[in-house]
Amino acid sequence: MRHAHTPTIAELEAFCACARSGTTIRAAQTLGLTQSAVSRSVTGLEARLGVALFVRARRRMTLSDAGRSFLREAEPLLDRLNEAATSVMAFGGQARVLRIAVLPTFGRLWLIPRLKGFQATMPGLSIDMAARLAPVDFETEPFDLAIQRTQHRGGGANHLHLLDEELAVVAAPSLASPGLSAREVLRLPLLQQSTRPALWPDWCRAAGLDPRQALRGARFDHFDMVLDAAVAGLGVGLVPEILARASLARGDLVRVGPEDVATGQSYALFFPDRSADLPHFARFRNWLRAEIEGIWA
Template sequence: MRKTYLPTVNELEAFVACARLGTTTMAAQALNLTQSAVSRSLSTLEARMGVALFDRVRQRLVLSAAGRAFLDRAERLLHDLNEASVGVMAFGGSSEVLRMAVLPSFARSWLIPRLAGFARTAPEIGLDISARLSPVDFQAEAVDLAIMRTQHEPPGTRREDILAEELVIVAAPHLLGQRTILSETELLDLPLLQQSTRPTLWLDWFRDSGIDPRQALRGARLDHFDMILDAVAAGMGVGLVPEIVARGAMERGHVRQATVRRMVTGEHYALILPERSLESPAAQAFRAWLLREIAG
């Protein structure tokens, strides 16, 4: 078996504490250990690595060149290990953990407000949700499923379209005033909020109107549709956003649909499953719940 040079956690903690405090006695107090235990861990680490990490100067420990080079990485390793442990502790009581990557605006505006319903139907499944705009590499990442637009499915996955994407124009009620709808000309008199990751949406909207396309590209740029929706509600301008994202804000009266016309993009929100999730009870339970929510 190949000899390992991997430090133990105790060795890393002893090294970092000694580097920060300057003596094994103070490091032992900070770690709630004996001074001999800290000295032993430090000696074992230096012997394992074959290099002196400290210079002993007047009963003080001063980092050597090798120690200075190692300190940042050692601290990072301990920090990452602590974060990973705390993250796993969040799933205490769950027999399974379902990790999913979801488009940010879809997650905030549609999925998360409904997830309490899934938790009631499957309390044994813990959820780990990350916002994602880019495609998921299911081979390299510990992700069980994704909800993306249809162009984001990687090879070797199964895609199931769940909702057609339909865009609407929304504005703050006070920006509309007494008007119930805006004409194309009235739209161009207002700031058109731009979605920076999909910069051609307004050009697509005005494609057949004969206007100067430069007029359709003037307005604040924001990363996500939910940011655009917040900016619309604040009166910064009008937004062109998926109806499913705007629905809740429209129902609450924060924004109003500003035109009768809608734009169907031809894309869908899709549930994307890697092969390993096709037989996963947790992934299939979520899929069944999701389809019920969409249908209902």
């Protein structure tokens, strides 16, 4: 039941637009409405709440103390409403949708190239995929599953091991040849991954070398950027082998360092209890495990 003091969506949109722009003219332009329509919405909202949300002076609108307080709640409310609408739109006319959170590079280089095979088994299913580095909280977020490393396990999540993570030292053939020693690798530019800055120092420690030598070199946000930079000959990448496998197979990259290094972490499928009863989740889970097992066959 809607209460008399509850604002309408049009009133909230007009209020937020005026708060951002400072005038009803600019707010109207932003919303694609007339100035009079925006003005009526704001005036009606103030009357509904019984408080002045703006201080008006010479056509300028400045938030009052009450307005500033209300804005802190109104903007997130509109954002959540928009997210809810977008989430529903992901169905795209289909009866079912599978919402996937995935590590950015794993999604781009490994999962997406294989998804056509999965969708062929479930033509009535729509995929809604988002790149996520942070842990997923299934109690507050709508994802059906997440594919991340074990350190990303979030709230309300079940865990299914997929594969252990191993790092490979790779470079373009034009930069280096296979079989370099760890000391020879350190003489080359080292490509850094900014969200996992300890990879090269840890690699140095494992090789018995000074980790302070390992922090120089260009820095990139994601492993796909590191791989692209390595292919371009900008330096040596220390990357998960599963992500480099396609570039290695094509000959764009070669293993230049010692053997691959296990990080002690794993890639895993996380999912909430509510997903266990979804037929399309079960189909995806089984398909994913088969694909993972197939790359080692």
